[in-house]
Amino acid sequence: MDRPRRRTLPWGARAVLLGAVAGAGACALPVVRADVPWGALGLLAGLYALCEWPARCPFLAGRLTVPSASGCFFPVLLAAAFLLPPAAAALVAVPGALLTRAEQEPRSLRRLWRAAQLALAVGAAAEAHARLGGRALLGGTPAAPAPDFPSVLLPAGAAALVFCAVLAALDGLILWTAERLPARTAWRGLLLRSLGPYCVHGLAGLMMAVLWRSPYGPPAALLVLLPMYVSCWVFAQYHREHAAHQATIRALVQAVDIKDAYTRGHSERVGLASVLIARELGMDESRLEVLRFAGILHDVGKLGVPTRLLRKDGPLTPQERAVIELHPEYGHEMVRGIGFLGEARAAILHHHERLDGSGYPYGLAGPQIPEFARVVAVADAFDAMTSTRSYSRARPVRTAVEELQRCAGRQFDPAMVRALVRALDRHGWHPAVTADEPDRGAGGARGNVPACDSAPAGRP
Known part of the structure; x- marks a missing residue:
């Protein structure tokens, strides 16, 4: 059996790595001739290494929910920056960084990079803190036994x-x-996204440093880590739960795509268009993800429809159409027990209702139709018209918009149509148009085109 090919590091990245390691070494070099509190350095370095070690240990990592190396123990490093000279503070990060869990190859180089990166960051932070006279403001000395608040915060x-x-x-x-990302993409948003969390870490590190200098000593400083660890654990649990939700959605969508190849990619685009509409409506951000789920899963009920009907060439008989029109109810039953979907379940059930009451499954009219369902109905019809499939060619965006506007007030909510038009004017419509199978010349009666002047002529 061939071994998996090891990923090679580009020469530019190797040069950056060597430069970072050399810079970290230069930053820590003065420690050999400086008056360093080795006891505090050893305690802080050991504490940070001990915090990082469980994620690397196979025995503990399999039995404990250990937050990944996302910064939950950075207060230890920042406390070192407040308590120690820059050279000594830089060394505190090295043992723990070398123990950090690396998910991808080359693991040893990733750990070395992490050690150099953290050493440079902690050393620079300690230098800034020292130049502003921060260590003298922490207290714990005969001349200044108490910290000087609020001056110590600067x-x-x-x-x-x-x-x-x-x-x-x-x-x-x-x-x-x-x-090898473009330079603008590589740095875009990195500082702004991390600024808030690191300021919180800075406050926690300051509390550690103040308690370390207090009469209670280092054991009291350790108490600061407990709430930080708990908050990071809760945050990690949220992300695990969110990832599980995403996996559930992906599995359902893939099952629909396999069963009905004509709609492959359609679900994701409906989710995207639904969010564009919702943002124009000023919908609360907390509802946007649930609405995206509604768009993605609106056709999940097709799993309960016979495949031969979904893939049939030519027009459907009234009996076959009645079977396919059961898919919103099938979908609602499938997701009824998925609590995180919330309002999305109503959209899955009612996205084929029409404003004039001629839709299905219950013939709801006007405001009786849930808001999410009215959004998804417009997004669904828009993508159906602008996507190329084996039984219908894509219409231009302008033509699709004109058709939606023509049907507004009877089939679609005019407010949703206007919101989509504003969103398209603002952002355009750029998702890839898919054609999953060659055009077989089947009758256009299969198309999902709105026909608001008569009974629905297209596929449900």
Whole structure:
């Protein structure tokens, strides 16, 4: 059996790695001739290494829910930046960074990069803190036994900002050289996304440093880590749950795509168009993801429809159409027990209702139709008209919009149609148009085109 091919590191990334390692070494070099509190350095370095070790240990990682190396233990590093000279503070990060769990190859180089990156960031933060006189403001000395609040916040905040900026700059640099992303893409948003969390880490690190200098000593400083760890654990649990939700949605969508090849990619585009409409309506951000789920899963009930009907060439008989028109009810039954879908379940059940009451499955009219269902109905029809399938060719966006506007007030909610038009004017419509099978010349009666002047002529 051939061994998996090891990923090679581009030369640019190797140069960045060597430069970071050399810079970290230069940052820590003064420790050999400086008056360093080795006891505090050893305790802080050991504490950070101990925090990172469970994620690397196979025995503990399989039995404990250990937050990944996402910064939940950065208060230890920032406390070191507040308590120690820059060279010593830089060394605190190295043992723990070398123990950090690396998910991808080359693991040893990733750990080395992490160690150099953190050493540079902590050293720079400690330098900024020292230049602003932060260590003298922490208290714990005969001349100043108590911390000088609020003056102590300025150097601590500056150090946290420098720490954040160095990490963001180096993260963007390695993305640019190792992942070969465009420079603007590599650095875009890195600093702004991390600024808030790192300021919180800075406050926690400041509390650790103040308690460390207090009469209670280092054991009291450890108490700060407990709420930080708990908050990071809760955050990690949320992301695991969110990932499980996404996996559930993906599995259902893939099952529909396999069963009805004509709609492959349609579900994701309906979800995207639904969110565009909702944003124009000023819908609350907390509802947008649920609405996206509604768009993605609106046709999940097709899993309960015989495949021969979904793939039939030519017009459907009234009996066959009646069977296919059961798919909203099938879909609603399938997702009834999925609690996180919330309002999406009503959209799945009612997205084929019409404003004039001529839709299905229950013939609801006007405001009786749930808001999510009215949004998804417009997004569904728009994508059906602008996508090329084996039984109908894509219409231009302008033609599809004109058709929606013609049917507004009878089939579609005019407010939703106007919101889609505004969104298209603002953002355009760029998703890839798919044609999953060659055009077989089947009758256009299969098309999902709105026909608001008569009974629905197209596929449900």
